[in-house]
Amino acid sequence: MIAPESPAEPAIAPSAGPGVLDALEERLLGERPALTQVEVAEQAGMSLEAARELWHLLGFAHAEPEERAFTDSDVQALKNTQALINLGIITQDSQDGLVRTLGRSFARLAEWQVSLLAETALDTGIDPADGILALADEVMPKVEDLQSFIWRRHVLNAASRMLAVAGNGDRASNRAVCFVDIVGYTSRSRTLSDRELVGWLEAFETAALDTVIEHNGRIIKNIGDEVLIVADTAEEAAAIASELTRRGADPDDEFPAVRAGVAYGEVVTRLGDVFGPVVNIAARLTSVARPGTVLIDRGMYAALTGSDSEDTDDADREHTDGLPYRLRRVRRVSVKGYSRLHTWALQPRD
Secondary structure, three states, rough: OOOOOOOOOOOOOOHEEEEEEEEHHHHHHHOOOOHHHHHHHHHOOOOHHHHHHHHHHHHOOOOOOOOEEEEEEHHHHHHHHHHHHHOOOOOOOHHHHHHHHHHHHHHHHHHHHHHOOOHHHHHOOOHHHHHHHHHHHHHHHHHHHHHHHHHHHHHHHHHHHHHHHHHOOOOOEEEEEEEEOOOHHHHHHOOHHHHHHHHOOOOHHHHHHHHHHHOOEEEEEEEEEEEEEEEEHHHHHHHHHHHHHHHHHHHOOOOOOEEEEEEEEEEEEEOEEEOOHHHHHHHHHHHHHOOOEEEEOOHHHHHHHOOOOOHHHHHHHHHHHOOEEEEEEEEEEEEEEEEEEEEEEEEEEE
């Protein structure tokens, strides 16, 4: 399930009072805050400036110099960060982006989890403040274990892909990039309440994720009504895009109508995201694709067919014999940043 950008309702009721917040603070941090930021930096063996920079990059609010807002866990966190820097895992070039990404990701996850707990408490007639304390006492240890397990599994998968594709640790490699965009999202969203809209998007994301995993792809991120997908092979990306557009065209399927653009070539991976012209081209093709269609670029055509021929439609038919798709040449597309892209429509054979 993908976390929404912001919670639909406040996580803690305004009437909760400072007593509940004090108790929650102690339970989550392990002790009552008793250290200033100066003391934390000194105990961690780090300069105050470096400690403040990391604190801000993680997305936390500014603390006054004499404010006792920190605990021994903050000291240990700084020590761990310094150890990673000393080992060369966190470099000066990567520090800002890495730490900011961690802070932003966990902030969104925490907002969603606390909001979900508060909604559950309200639905069952429990005071939200009691629900928040239950999170710290009973739910939090289980959530921590689950998050650690999921993280370790994803690290293993990412390392396996890197070793299989690159072998030498390079961050640039040939991959297929696919954007899938909901058709008519703006008009549909106007007819739904906030909760209905979140539920609709989550159903779309869950169904898309099932298809992506089935065909060995990976969802990089959700951008509102759009999903960015990466696959190691052109065939996997073609299968994903074809299946999602097929489902969207089925009137008996609740999956919304979508359109897709797929490009293949060298992609740079950084902090879990992907960059490069191939990503831009896939996005541009999606913006001009008709509802229920999949547009692919020249790189995808060559990867699927083993040919870079552009002569005739007869050549397209020749090169696609035996494939589960038909590739129909369409007029060259001109989009922002790219003029006259060589483009084909990917259509599954009946």
